Amino acid sequence: MNDNVFPLGKEDLLKAYRTMKTIREFEERLHVDFGRGDIPGFVHLYAGEEAAATGIMIHLNDQDRIASTHRGHGHCIAKGVDIGAMMGEIYGKVTGACRGKGGSMHIADLSKGMMGANGILGAGSPLACGAALAAKTLGHGGIGMSFTGDGASNQGTFLESLNLAAIWNLPMVFVVENNGYAESTSVDYATAVDSYADRAAGFGVPGVIVDGTDFFAVYEAAGEVIRRAREGGGPSLLECKMVRFFGHFEGDAQTYRGEGENEHNRENRDCLKLFRARVTEAGVIDGGALDAIDSEVLAAIDKAVEQAVAAPLPEAADLTTDVYVRY
Amino acid sequence: MSATTPCVGIIANPVSARDIRRIVAHAGNLQITDRANIVLRLLAGLGAVGIERVLVMPENSGIRQHVVRGLERSSNLGEGRFPAVEYLDMAISSSAQDSIDAARRMHAAGVAAIIVLGGDGTHRAVVGACDGVPIAGVSTGTNNAFPKFQEPTTVGMAVGLAVTDPGLSAVALDDNKLLEVEVAGRREIALVDVAIVAERYVGARALWRAQNFKELFVTFAETEVIGMSVVAGLLDPVGRDAPEGRHVVFDDSPHPACRLQAPIAPGVIESIGIDSWGSLPPDTPHTIAQPQGSIAFDGERELSYSPDDRPTVTLRTNAFKTINVSACMNHGARSRLLTDHRGDRVPTSTTSQPRQEEPV
Numbered sequence: 001m002n003d004n005v006f007p008l009g010k011e012d013l014l015k016a017y018r019t020m021k022t023i024r025e026f027e028e029r030l031h032v033d034f035g036r037g038d039i040p041g042f043v044h045l046y047a048g049e050e051a052a053a054t055g056i057m058i059h060l061n062d063q064d065r066i067a068s069t070h071r072g073h074g075h076c077i078a079k080g081v082d083i084g085a086m087m088g089e090i091y092g093k094v095t096g097a098c099r100g101k102g103g104s105m106h107i108a109d110l111s112k113g114m115m116g117a118n119g120i121l122g123a124g125s126p127l128a129c130g131a132a133l134a135a136k137t138l139g140h141g142g143i144g145m146s147f148t149g150d151g152a153s154n155q156g157t158f159l160e161s162l163n164l165a166a167i168w169n170l171p172m173v174f175v176v177e178n179n180g181y182a183e184s185t186s187v188d189y190a191t192a193v194d195s196y197a198d199r200a201a202g203f204g205v206p207g208v209i210v211d212g213t214d215f216f217a218v219y220e221a222a223g224e225v226i227r228r229a230r231e232g233g234g235p236s237l238l239e240c241k242m243v244r245f246f247g248h249f250e251g252d253a254q255t256y257r258g259e260g261e262n263e264h265n266r267e268n269r270d271c272l273k274l275f276r277a278r279v280t281e282a283g284v285i286d287g288g289a290l291d292a293i294d295s296e297v298l299a300a301i302d303k304a305v306e307q308a309v310a311a312p313l314p315e316a317a318d319l320t321t322d323v324y325v326r327y
Numbered sequence: 328m329s330a331t332t333p334c335v336g337i338i339a340n341p342v343s344a345r346d347i348r349r350i351v352a353h354a355g356n357l358q359i360t361d362r363a364n365i366v367l368r369l370l371a372g373l374g375a376v377g378i379e380r381v382l383v384m385p386e387n388s389g390i391r392q393h394v395v396r397g398l399e400r401s402s403n404l405g406e407g408r409f410p411a412v413e414y415l416d417m418a419i420s421s422s423a424q425d426s427i428d429a430a431r432r433m434h435a436a437g438v439a440a441i442i443v444l445g446g447d448g449t450h451r452a453v454v455g456a457c458d459g460v461p462i463a464g465v466s467t468g469t470n471n472a473f474p475k476f477q478e479p480t481t482v483g484m485a486v487g488l489a490v491t492d493p494g495l496s497a498v499a500l501d502d503n504k505l506l507e508v509e510v511a512g513r514r515e516i517a518l519v520d521v522a523i524v525a526e527r528y529v530g531a532r533a534l535w536r537a538q539n540f541k542e543l544f545v546t547f548a549e550t551e552v553i554g555m556s557v558v559a560g561l562l563d564p565v566g567r568d569a570p571e572g573r574h575v576v577f578d579d580s581p582h583p584a585c586r587l588q589a590p591i592a593p594g595v596i597e598s599i600g601i602d603s604w605g606s607l608p609p610d611t612p613h614t615i616a617q618p619q620g621s622i623a624f625d626g627e628r629e630l631s632y633s634p635d636d637r638p639t640v641t642l643r644t645n646a647f648k649t650i651n652v653s654a655c656m657n658h659g660a661r662s663r664l665l666t667d668h669r670g671d672r673v674p675t676s677t678t679s680q681p682r683q684e685e686p687v
Contacts, residue, residue: 007530
């Protein structure tokens with residue numbers, strides 16, 4: 001067996017699979033629990049898009065800062081945020097990452113470089129540019145990274161951020177997660193120039209498009225754009241073409257989808273299935289090792305839910321704490 | 328022109344020139360609006376020589392919207408003479424499968440030629456599916472070793488002449504070679520090169536890490552292009568019409584037989600270890616020596632193989648036809664196909680004659 005048939009060693013491949021599987025099961029569980037009425041507020045699930053968050057974040061460290069979206073659970077998990085704290089936050093409990101005050105769309109953990117999910121579309125890009133400017137000024141080698149969907153990439157904040165990152169040559173990566181729908185509006189209707197790489201080129205920023213359902217495609221391209229940012233090559237844009245398995249939000253009737261579209265995606269574009277097939281057929285990892293991870297992940301999700309359910313809600317007196325930060 | 332004017336197909340790939348070589352190299356980025364402009368120039372060229380109907384591949388990346396707007400604006404302004412444009416009724420996957428499906432449908436619809444906008448990979452997809460329909464290429468990819476750089480307006484005119492003028496049949500079409508790869512019961516083709524690399528994943532598809540190159544097979548090898556074929560070209564060039572190809576074996580050891588400086592991507596000149604090279608004769612299956620890895624067709628990793636697969640590569644000659652734009656335009660000029668004589672006055676050549684000395 002050649003050592004270089006895969007870009008990662010066996011342990012890292014298993015780690016990547018564990019991360020993708022954790023995101024998948026976390027979201028599948030929320031789908032069930034939200035439908036039962038257990039969860040307050042809204043949730044937007046990342047299932048189907050795991051290869052993008054995982055293939056990108058595996059290159060980052062805690063000093064690298066990301067700004068996420070309303071669909072941020074996958075980014076949080078891949079960036080290393082504790083799933084118990086995440087589940088507590090989504091359940092609105094004091095054990096949550098933000099003490100239960102943020103909910104699904106505002107999970108943050110600065111110790112992991114996770115600046116926060118964000119309920120405002122396109123709001124993350126300028127925030128991440130700020131992190132990138134800080135990294136450049138302090139010279140610690142970190143980068144800034146923003147995630148936006150195909151819809152939010154029509155926002156002025158996103159385009160202004162591209163310009164800012166270009167003129168200041170920031171260590172910044174713009175990730176566009178293109179799942180084909182801005183809520184319920186298709187890309188080809190709502191976007192004048194459908195290639196986000198074209199938009200980047202308009203600002204003199206290189207852009208690349210990859211299959212966001214192929215972990216190895218994302219991993220390889222992300223490695224290059226992140227290295228470029230870290231080494232002073234400036235900003236770049238990575239567009240991941242992907243699919244989401246659930247609706248825009250839980251409860252979305254998805255009448256805008258084609259007949260059989262979800263079933264087709266689950267059958268043919270499931271990044272976890274593709275990953276499993278690739279590594280087992282190459283004989284690098286046996287299916288039993290992946291099955292064991294599956295069981296461990298399910299147990300970990302069960303535990304996170306149990307702890308979240310059992311944890312107390314914030315008290316009324318907590319309402320005015322954590323509002324301002326002194327620095 | 329009669330109602331039986333031949334129909335021409337156009338396949339414009341919206342996602343060529345979008346890969347990782349924008350990051351790891353200095354590859355260009357031909358924007359969607361530019362691609363739409365190319366289609367409009369093709370249509371203008373086709374319309375100018377009498378083509379009345381064109382079938383176009385649909386896509387959802389924006390080319391269609393810009394073309395439709397452009398045709399409407401030109402119509403409002405009274406510009407040009409465009410053929411009727413019809414979009415194929417087909418599902419869109421936003422992958423190479425769209426080019427394949429469109430080529431099949433255009434063949435079934437009886438188009439006389441297909442104009443392809445894309446790089447080497449797009450042309451490969453079309454040739455593999457069009458079942459012998461002649462193609463003409465407009466380079467909008469990254470390496471563009473196969474399609475020659477040609478002005479789309481002229482390509483449109485040349486294709487229109489090629490499919491309408493019987494006098495062009497002898498000169499309009501060129502024969503081309505291809506490479507056939509058999510792997511695990513599957514047959515694939517490449518128009519320019521087949522590269523064997525060590526990785527067992529296709530990843531970001533493009534090739535740029537020379538240390539993983541193992542073997543290379545090419546149909547033709549020119550010296551002034553970029554990509555994998557130029558490696559063979561800089562060792563031992565071979566033309567598009569020669570009845571042979573080239574085979575190169577790489578050597579990634581610290582002390583190879585020789586090292587070659589080769590531009591394998593835009594702006595990327597790599598020092599590559601070479602073990603050996605030689606002629607690749609036609610119709611002779613060549614077993615790939617690398618026990619496992621991935622196979623790149625015309626510059627893109629496409630499939631991985633295991634030690635059980637034992638893939639082979641075979642060069643085929645006279646495999647498909649391309650329209651010779653230069654020959655068509657020259658014929659058009661000599662045959663006055665583009666000259667419109669009006670009235671009784673016959674234009675005369677003003678080519679200067681040898682001047683006779685006048686007596687002093």
